[in-house]
Amino acid sequence: MRGPRDRTWAFLLPAYGAILAVVGIPVAYSLYLSFHRWKLTTFQAGVPFVGLDNYIQAVGDDGFWHSLELTIGFMVVALVVELVLGIGLAVLLEQVFRGRRAVLILLLLPMFVTNVVIGLIWRILLSYDFGLLNWLLSVLGLPKVAWLGDPGLALWSLVIVDVWNTTAFVALLVLAGLAAVPDEPRQAARVDGASAWQTFRLITLPLLKPVIFVAVVWRTIDLFRIFDVVYSLTGGGPYNATETISVYAYNQGFASFNLGFASAISYLIILALAFILAIEYRLLGRRAT
Amino acid sequence: MRRSKRATATVYLLVVLAVLLFMFPIAWLFLTSLKPSTLTFAYPPVLVFEPTLQSYQEVLGQSDFPRYLLNSIIVGVLATVVALAIALPAGYALARMRVRGRGVLRAAALIPQMLPAIVVVIPLYMIFRSNGLLDNQLSLAFTYLALTVPISVWILSRFIEDLPVELDEAALVDGASRLQILVKVVLPLVRPGLAAAAVLCLLYTWNEFLYALILTGRDAKTAPVAIVGFMTNKEIYWGRMAAAGTVVLVPVLAFGIVAHRHLVRGLVSGSGR
Amino acid sequence: MRSRTLVTLALTGGLILGSAPAVLSQSEPLPQIRVAVWSGPEADNLRKVVEAYTSETGNPVEIDEIARDGYDAALRTSIVGGGSDWDVVYASADWLPAFIAAGGLAPIDEYIASMPADFLDMADLEPGVSNLTFDGSVYGFPSEGDTAWLFYRTDLLAEAGLEPPQTMDEVLAAAQALNAPPDRFGMVIGSRTDEAWWDFMHYFWAFGGQLYDPETLEVTVNDEAGVAALTFYSDLLRTHGVVSPDVTTYGFNEILTALAQDKAAMGVEWMAATQSLTDCEQSPLVCDKLAYELIPPSVAGEYGFGGSSWGWVIPSGAANPEAGYKFIEWLVGGPGAKYWALNGGIPSNTAALADPEVVAAVPQFELLAEAMPYRHITPLLTTSDQIVLAMQEAAAAAVAGAKEPQQALDDAAALIESALVEGGYK
Numbered sequence: 010m011r012g013p014r015d016r017t018w019a020f021l022l023p024a025y026g027a028i029l030a031v032v033g034i035p036v037a038y039s040l041y042l043s044f045h046r047w048k049l050t051t052f053q054a055g056v057p058f059v060g061l062d063n064y065i066q067a068v069g070d071d072g073f074w075h076s077l078e079l080t081i082g083f084m085v086v087a088l089v090v091e092l093v094l095g096i097g098l099a100v101l102l103e104q105v106f107r108g109r110r111a112v113l114i115l116l117l118l119p120m121f122v123t124n125v126v127i128g129l130i131w132r133i134l135l136s137y138d139f140g141l142l143n144w145l146l147s148v149l150g151l152p153k154v155a156w157l158g159d160p161g162l163a164l165w166s167l168v169i170v171d172v173w174n175t176t177a178f179v180a181l182l183v184l185a186g187l188a189a190v191p192d193e194p195r196q197a198a199r200v201d202g203a204s205a206w207q208t209f210r211l212i213t214l215p216l217l218k219p220v221i222f223v224a225v226v227w228r229t230i231d232l233f234r235i236f237d238v239v240y241s242l243t244g245g246g247p248y249n250a251t252e253t254i255s256v257y258a259y260n261q262g263f264a265s266f267n268l269g270f271a272s273a274i275s276y277l278i279i280l281a282l283a284f285i286l287a288i289e290y291r292l293l294g295r296r297a298t
Numbered sequence: 299m300r301r302s303k304r305a306t307a308t309v310y311l312l313v314v315l316a317v318l319l320f321m322f323p324i325a326w327l328f329l330t331s332l333k334p335s336t337l338t339f340a341y342p343p344v345l346v347f348e349p350t351l352q353s354y355q356e357v358l359g360q361s362d363f364p365r366y367l368l369n370s371i372i373v374g375v376l377a378t379v380v381a382l383a384i385a386l387p388a389g390y391a392l393a394r395m396r397v398r399g400r401g402v403l404r405a406a407a408l409i410p411q412m413l414p415a416i417v418v419v420i421p422l423y424m425i426f427r428s429n430g431l432l433d434n435q436l437s438l439a440f441t442y443l444a445l446t447v448p449i450s451v452w453i454l455s456r457f458i459e460d461l462p463v464e465l466d467e468a469a470l471v472d473g474a475s476r477l478q479i480l481v482k483v484v485l486p487l488v489r490p491g492l493a494a495a496a497v498l499c500l501l502y503t504w505n506e507f508l509y510a511l512i513l514t515g516r517d518a519k520t521a522p523v524a525i526v527g528f529m530t531n532k533e534i535y536w537g538r539m540a541a542a543g544t545v546v547l548v549p550v551l552a553f554g555i556v557a558h559r560h561l562v563r564g565l566v567s568g569s570g571r
Numbered sequence: 572m573r574s575r576t577l578v579t580l581a582l583t584g585g586l587i588l589g590s591a592p593a594v595l596s597q598s599e600p601l602p603q604i605r606v607a608v609w610s611g612p613e614a615d616n617l618r619k620v621v622e623a624y625t626s627e628t629g630n631p632v633e634i635d636e637i638a639r640d641g642y643d644a645a646l647r648t649s650i651v652g653g654g655s656d657w658d659v660v661y662a663s664a665d666w667l668p669a670f671i672a673a674g675g676l677a678p679i680d681e682y683i684a685s686m687p688a689d690f691l692d693m694a695d696l697e698p699g700v701s702n703l704t705f706d707g708s709v710y711g712f713p714s715e716g717d718t719a720w721l722f723y724r725t726d727l728l729a730e731a732g733l734e735p736p737q738t739m740d741e742v743l744a745a746a747q748a749l750n751a752p753p754d755r756f757g758m759v760i761g762s763r764t765d766e767a768w769w770d771f772m773h774y775f776w777a778f779g780g781q782l783y784d785p786e787t788l789e790v791t792v793n794d795e796a797g798v799a800a801l802t803f804y805s806d807l808l809r810t811h812g813v814v815s816p817d818v819t820t821y822g823f824n825e826i827l828t829a830l831a832q833d834k835a836a837m838g839v840e841w842m843a844a845t846q847s848l849t850d851c852e853q854s855p856l857v858c859d860k861l862a863y864e865l866i867p868p869s870v871a872g873e874y875g876f877g878g879s880s881w882g883w884v885i886p887s888g889a890a891n892p893e894a895g896y897k898f899i900e901w902l903v904g905g906p907g908a909k910y911w912a913l914n915g916g917i918p919s920n921t922a923a924l925a926d927p928e929v930v931a932a933v934p935q936f937e938l939l940a941e942a943m944p945y946r947h948i949t950p951l952l953t954t955s956d957q958i959v960l961a962m963q964e965a966a967a968a969a970v971a972g973a974k975e976p977q978q979a980l981d982d983a984a985a986l987i988e989s990a991l992v993e994g995g996y997k
Binding site for chain 2: 015016017019020021023024025027028030031032034035036038039098101104106108112113114115116117118119120121122123124125126129130131133134138139140141144173176177178181182184185186188189219220222223226227230234236237255258259263268271272275278279282283286
């Protein structure tokens with residue numbers, strides 16, 4: 010739809026201009042670096058062009074694929090849990106009940122706890138020796154669980170932590186979406202005798218598709234790149250059981266300032282992420298009729 | 299639509315369950331901040347003890363933490379307000395106006411969001427340093443636009459897309475300019491999206507660590523950097539971390555209480571109905 | 572009267588003229604310097620010592636305390652940007668080769684030669700200064716030079732009728748005797764992936780392991796001694812179950828907590844922990860029941876364990892390098908060393924360590940003196956961070972059961988080999 014005097018550029022310029030101003034040069038520079046050898050110990054002597062060497066090195070490293078697999082697995086599980094719980098929570102919050110406002114505000118809090126603090130608090134809660142969860146288990150006569158120490162469990166404990174951290178926001182997002190959904194179709198369906206569940210599944214959910222897509226994209230990006238919480242909770246361990254792709258990139262490149270290599274890994278991450286987002290767009294992003 | 303008693307009871311039960319599950323770690327955080335440090339790891343976990351305000355004294359009275367918290371607030375609010383102000387028109391343009399390469403632009407908006415921070419921070423550091431822009435709140439807020447603008451543009455464009463096009467068309471026919479449509483027609487209806495985007499922007503800037511670490515020093519240091527400072531080479535000051543972690547939530551609570559009417563209106567009963 | 576006035580005037584004038592040279596020759600305070608240090612006891616200690624320095628010399632010092640977790644990122648970024656943010660920087664000796672290769676540090680030899688203070692005795696600063704010397708140039712003055720002890724519970728050992736272990740076999744036997752899971756384990760280790768170097772390397776050196784031959788640079792990390800060390804270390808969890816299953820996520824802090832909270836009967840831990848473990852306000856459960864000794868070797872008497880070596884260095888872009896030099900000279904070589912020790916630091920100044928006041932205040936310095944000959948520090952190479960990464964991976968993998976010790980060390984050997992090649996040493 011085009012208006013008579015559309016000054017499209019004026020609408021787009023501030024936002025894109027700001028983005029370009031902040032990250033334009035850094036992005037160009039890091040892309041440049043990814044094709045060169047830049048290390049703290051060698052950059053004074055020169056920054057030679059190495060073509061795709063950095064990329065090839067990354068792709069040839071088993072650790073890279075291990076981290077990628079791990080990250081995707083983590084992301085999918087966390088995403089699904091957060092979506093299901095988030096939608097459920099949103100439906101709950103849509104009901105009118107006393108104290109709803111207070112509950113809404115309280116539910117904001119887990120999101121805003123500083124990432125490092127989240128890692129540390131959950132380190133205590135999930136600790137084998139000192140943790141509240143294990144204490145509850147032992148009180149119930151059950152054996153203690155090494156939530157973070159057992160390589161097979163650590164990643165799923167991470168899922169629990171992230172679910173705690175962000176489900177409320179997914180719920181808020183869905184709530185926003187529900188607010189934008191017109192009431193009439195839903196009310197009409199109820200009047201016609203549909204059960205609550207049927208109404209939800211056949212009317213509400215499809216109408217929520219756009220906002221679910223927003224939530225999925227947002228969580229995909231954040232979960233894929235998750236770093237602070239993982240690093241402070243487990244450091245990527247036990248061994249590499251929670252070495253998500255950002256932790257891998259950090260260990261491989263940034264810890265020793267091998268910036269050429271680290272930049273290449275970063276762009277591979279962006280490529281992988283873009284690929285996943287494209288799939289999600291295919292599945293959820295297309296506008297319904 | 300009246301609700302059966304059983305349904306009401308179920309709702310309340312579920313709400314209480316949800317609040318308990320989501321709040322207990324925060325309650326634990328708060329309790330830890332009141333414990334003398336010897337009790338932090340006491341096992342069995344100690345729920346009843348003589349509370350002490352020492353950690354709060356150390357964090358609020360003996361360190362510069364309140365100033366760092368203020369920095370976080372200033373930087374966060376600035377980055378959010380500016381982001382929303384410029385993302386709204388951009389989102390509108392992407393949703394409603396004829397834009398060549400719209401899909402590409404929309405996708406491209408997300409790329410800064412996907413960049414690992416360290417890739418961006420070193421060149422930024424060098425640029426800022428040679429222009430004397432290090433260690434001040436405006437520079438940091440400006441940098442944070444890279445975090446807040448992309449996702450805001452994206453969310454707002456989606457929310458606007460969902461609004462009925464007829465409203466715009468009718469206004470156009472009536473001779474309104476795009477700007478007028480944006481402000482008078484779209485803005486009131488897109489409040490839910492704005493609320494969601496605002497919370498997300500605040501969230502990103504509130505928690506951000508690496509840019510703040512590298513680009514600020516003593517003057518503009520933010521809360522996350524200060525908190526990480528409690529993890530030292532010889533011990534983790536658990537009491538101080540818990541106290542700081544709790545203190546950091548106070549402005550959030552305040553914001554929630556002050557803005558709750560707008561938030562709730564935006565999130566629950568919006569759409570101008 | 573007039574003659575008396577004249578005399579008074581003359582005397583006063585004479586006094587003034589006489590003291591003029593003294594007044595004029597009194598040195599002005601040096602320009603203010605900025606010192607970077609990471610957060611924690613070093614920063615707290617530095618503040619106190621700086622107070623003393625400023626009041627004694629009048630030279631102002633500004634301290635920049637940077638979070639430990641971002642410290643090396645901040646340093647490296649600064650170096651890449653020209654290294655002009657600070658005049659003095661606290662750094663670990665094994666970071667220096669890389670910093671020097673990046674052009675980030677300035678040697679201090681010329682200052683030592685041209686303006687040494689009276690109290691400076693370079694002999695007192697060995698071996699720390701050697702760790703800060705590269706290509707014949709001295710790059711800084713040494714600070715913390717510590718080591719780790721084996722901490723053990725005297726009460727529990729006595730109950731079990733055991734003597735403090737003198738070899739690694741005895742350590743295992745004691746750990747098994749004292750093992751009472753799940754409430755208390757016989758030992759505690761820390762193989763968290765990003766902190767596994769220190770803990771595991773203490774055991775590696777205790778078993779006589781060697782990273783590479785100093786002459787031929789042949790990598791020997793996966794030889795018999797190394798594999799024995801890693802097998803012992805990982806078996807603690809995997810075979811004997813004498814450590815908590817969470818040790819795969821444990822680092823320095825968790826080892827300290829486990830010891831302090833009566834969750835482990837023994838453990839290897841940095842000597843910096845002694846103060847908090849033996850203080851009844853901080854560790855009421857165990858304060859009077861913990862003792863410490865040199866980390867036992869695998870073969871009686873053949874000690875080997877780790878240690879760190881820190882120093883105060885001057886970035887190449889520093890605005891006031893001479894003032895920075897004067898500060899670190901005072902801090903390390905002079906009165907500062909004693910203040911540093913009395914305030915909880917571990918100076919690398921043997922004169923200060925032997926000072927009776929210091930010895931009385933910090934009894935473990937005596938054991939430290941005994942330990943010095945057996946200390947191994949992280950290799951001082953431009954690529955030492957890759958060596959650390961390789962060993963961390965090996966230790967973490969073995970304890971987590973992802974790799975067998977031989978395999979883990981073989982993989983580490985390959986990485987260390989390429990690190991040596993990359994650094995141009997081979």
